[in-house]
Amino acid sequence: MSNDALPVDSRIQSLLARMTLEEKAGQLGVFADMVRPFAPDVNPETNMRNAAQVLDDVRAGRVGTLFNGVGAAQGRQIQRVAVEESRLGIPVLLAADVIHGMRTVFPIPLGEAASFEPELAERTARATAVEATAAGLHWTFAPAVDVARDQRWGRGAEGAGEDTLLGCAFAAARVRGFQGDDLRAADALLATPKHFAAYGAVAGGMDYNYVEISDGTLHDVHLPPFKAALDAGALTVMTAFNDINGVPASANQALLTGVLRGQWGFPGVVVSDYTADMELVAHGYAEDDRDATLRAFTAGMDMSMQSGFYAAHLPALVESGQVPLPLLDAAVGRVLALKAAIGLFDDPYRSLDPAREADASHLEAHEALAREAARRSIVLLKNEGGVLPLAGGQRIALVGPFARDLDNIEGCWTLFGDRTRYVSLEAGLRAGLPAEASLQVVDGCGLETALEGGIEAAVAAARAADVVLLAVGEPQRYSGEAQSRTRIELPPAQQALAEAVAATGTPVVVLLRNGRALALEGAVRDAQAILVTWFLGSQTGHAVADVVFGGYSPSARLPVSFPHASGQQPYFYNHPRTGRPETPQMSEFKARWREYPNTALYPFGHGLGYGRIEYGPVRVDAPVLEWDGALKVRATVRNVGACMAEEVVQLYLHDRVASRVRPVRELKGFRKLALAPGQSCEVVFELDRGQLAFTRADGSFGAEPGRFEVWIAPSAAAGEPAGFELLQPPA
Numbered sequence: 001m002s003n004d005a006l007p008v009d010s011r012i013q014s015l016l017a018r019m020t021l022e023e024k025a026g027q028l029g030v031f032a033d034m035v036r037p038f039a040p041d042v043n044p045e046t047n048m049r050n051a052a053q054v055l056d057d058v059r060a061g062r063v064g065t066l067f068n069g070v071g072a073a074q075g076r077q078i079q080r081v082a083v084e085e086s087r088l089g090i091p092v093l094l095a096a097d098v099i100h101g102m103r104t105v106f107p108i109p110l111g112e113a114a115s116f117e118p119e120l121a122e123r124t125a126r127a128t129a130v131e132a133t134a135a136g137l138h139w140t141f142a143p144a145v146d147v148a149r150d151q152r153w154g155r156g157a158e159g160a161g162e163d164t165l166l167g168c169a170f171a172a173a174r175v176r177g178f179q180g181d182d183l184r185a186a187d188a189l190l191a192t193p194k195h196f197a198a199y200g201a202v203a204g205g206m207d208y209n210y211v212e213i214s215d216g217t218l219h220d221v222h223l224p225p226f227k228a229a230l231d232a233g234a235l236t237v238m239t240a241f242n243d244i245n246g247v248p249a250s251a252n253q254a255l256l257t258g259v260l261r262g263q264w265g266f267p268g269v270v271v272s273d274y275t276a277d278m279e280l281v282a283h284g285y286a287e288d289d290r291d292a293t294l295r296a297f298t299a300g301m302d303m304s305m306q307s308g309f310y311a312a313h314l315p316a317l318v319e320s321g322q323v324p325l326p327l328l329d330a331a332v333g334r335v336l337a338l339k340a341a342i343g344l345f346d347d348p349y350r351s352l353d354p355a356r357e358a359d360a361s362h363l364e365a366h367e368a369l370a371r372e373a374a375r376r377s378i379v380l381l382k383n384e385g386g387v388l389p390l391a392g393g394q395r396i397a398l399v400g401p402f403a404r405d406l407d408n409i410e411g412c413w414t415l416f417g418d419r420t421r422y423v424s425l426e427a428g429l430r431a432g433l434p435a436e437a438s439l440q441v442v443d444g445c446g447l448e449t450a451l452e453g454g455i456e457a458a459v460a461a462a463r464a465a466d467v468v469l470l471a472v473g474e475p476q477r478y479s480g481e482a483q484s485r486t487r488i489e490l491p492p493a494q495q496a497l498a499e500a501v502a503a504t505g506t507p508v509v510v511l512l513r514n515g516r517a518l519a520l521e522g523a524v525r526d527a528q529a530i531l532v533t534w535f536l537g538s539q540t541g542h543a544v545a546d547v548v549f550g551g552y553s554p555s556a557r558l559p560v561s562f563p564h565a566s567g568q569q570p571y572f573y574n575h576p577r578t579g580r581p582e583t584p585q586m587s588e589f590k591a592r593w594r595e596y597p598n599t600a601l602y603p604f605g606h607g608l609g610y611g612r613i614e615y616g617p618v619r620v621d622a623p624v625l626e627w628d629g630a631l632k633v634r635a636t637v638r639n640v641g642a643c644m645a646e647e648v649v650q651l652y653l654h655d656r657v658a659s660r661v662r663p664v665r666e667l668k669g670f671r672k673l674a675l676a677p678g679q680s681c682e683v684v685f686e687l688d689r690g691q692l693a694f695t696r697a698d699g700s701f702g703a704e705p706g707r708f709e710v711w712i713a714p715s716a717a718a719g720e721p722a723g724f725e726l727l728q729p730p731a
């Protein structure tokens with residue numbers, strides 16, 4: 001990341017020279033777009049300002065960015081006021097939370113991460129950018145790149161799961177997709193990796209809670225996806241609500257200035273999360289609003305969202321000398337440079353073309369991409385007796401509260417989806433039904449409540465069917481912001497339905513709807529087959545039908561561990577060994593629970609297809625890795641099944657002895673490949689000591705010589721390792 005990514009050129013310098021303190025503070029304010037309000041207000045406070053006041057603020061130069069409004073025509077109205085009626089004519093930035101789709105809704109990011117195809121996420125982000133910029137937006141507050149190791153936290157749905165390497169790959173892909181190749185293009189959408197930092201590590205999985213983590217975990221687990229996003233060209237970062245070891249992220253100088261600017265050379269803009277500066281008072285980190293403003297701004301937070309604190313207090317703080325004028329000018333300069341980088345000073349009306357909005361409002365290509373992304377995100381956990389794919393001529397009972405549902409299709413943080421185009425499970429299955437097959441649909445229960453006669457109707461349908469598709473899971477409102485759960489199970493009414501349907505003896509295929517890993521119990525866990533379908537977006541029904549009827553062999557893998565029980569949280573695959581790891585021979589006085597071992601029911605990286613894949617032994621080309629050398633690791637993978645299948649071949653590493661205890665396994669590479677029946681492929685990965693590096697006990701970052709184990713396997717719990725030794729650095 002070089003500083004010339006945002007040249008503060010002479011035009012900006014001359015603007016700065018003419019701006020008043022109030023106008024400078026105004027450029028650092030981000031407010032809800034009450035000129036173009038969308039229906040639900042997902043942010044915690046309904047903005048009391050109305051459209052006329054917002055336009056007055058724009059005219060007076062008191063606001064530089066509006067968010068969460070859409071519409072090209074009204075966007076032009078706002079921009080005209082900024083450019084033609086304000087004193088200096090500085091264009092406004094128009095932003096929104098466009099997380100996984102705009103009018104066309106793609107799978108939740110956690111679902112897309114299951115594809116293990118960052119290039120797919122890049123494509124869906126690009127399609128999202130086309131639709132969002134057509135609708136009058138310049139900037140999205142995405143991707144969320146928080147590493148989520150505790151499934152009780154509701155916002156794992158917005159990220160790429162529990163693994164850092166996968167998180168880095170998807171963070172970079174989504175930034176590239178949103179921003180495209182030319183930031184000045186009308187369809188380029190500024191990206192914002194969020195929430196900086198370690199928001200996914202909130203204690204107890206409770207949203208907004210405190211975060212206590214070591215420096216090593218912060219730097220090795222939670223920060224790398226942000227660095228990957230910035231290296232991919234992101235020019236804005238959003239701060240997190242939580243504190244980190246007692247210092248709130250939004251006033252954390254060590255992070256916002258020390259790491260972002262000092263270590264990473266980030267030239268871009270740091271924007272707060274919604275009223276995060278105001279919340280410094282609630283945290284007990286600031287005396288009052290003015291103190292909160294001083295602490296957030298001097299720590300390195302350039303823009304303040306929704307609180308109004310910067311307009312209210314920065315001019316006085318500069319006049320009092322508490323905030324040096326050069327610090328203010330630097331922040332304002334970055335914001336103006338950001339606007340220049342996307343061409344707003346040359347074409348303030350870019351992305352504000354109502355004709356283009358109309359053209360982009362329903363693109364068949366995006367529907368097709370939504371269907372492709374959705375089916376490539378579905379994980380097949382089990383398939384006993386090859387019950388899937390369903391054959392023609394079968395009597396199928398589709399049972400459960402998600403069978404016909406269209407209110408739980410899109411997943412969290414979908415603000416602008418075109419609901420008229422959503423495809424329910426029933427609609428998709430009916431459209432794809434094989435010849436002579438029949439489909440009976442019974443809700444059986446509500447999302448959280450029993451239905452009068454529901455179970456009886458479901459049991460009758462199950463008895464009359466050859467197979468039941470059981471559509472159960474979490475209501476959409478159970479994941480996303482402020483949706484932490486103490487128990488990550490199905491609602492009891494749905495579990496009761498599952499038990500009754502399974503008791504009929506008709507084979508059950510679970511179609512799970514979920515925004516996190518769930519603790520599967522009883523008849524759901526014991527079903528003949530389980531498909532994890534996340535929240536798949538607009539094309540849900542067609543995508544599920546593609547997999548269920550064999551049009552597509554499921555190829556996704558778990559980006560989060562599915563535990564045996566809620567009580568295991570936080571559970572993640574790359575945990576330390578402990579001094580008392582359980583062994584096949586010994587469980588007493590070992591690191592485990594009374595009820596369960598220290599394992600997952602379904603591990604990170606797990607997933608099946610309709611082929612049958614076998615792995616040969618992993619081999620290293622040499623028993624040693626020279627300090628400055630490279631080492632090839634290889635294994636042969638073969639499809640011994642009768643169907644084409646795609647396999648996600650995963651490379652894992654374990655550092656046997658180190659100055660800080662290391663994870664039992666860490667993902668160091670993955671490759672998704674298609675294998676025809678009978679086809680085999682030798683997969684080769686190359687290791688060097690850069691991939692062995694970690695934050696050592698002395699705080700330095702690097703590898704340590706010694707013994708390592710390496711796997712090439714289908715999940716974080718499969719396969720046998722090979723060994724090698726990293727040699728000492730040359731004298």
Ligand code: GLC
Nearest residue numbers: 043044097141194273274481
């Ligand atoms: C929310 C979220 C953040 C979002 C912002 C603006 O509270 O934490 O992800 O971008 O406010 O809506």
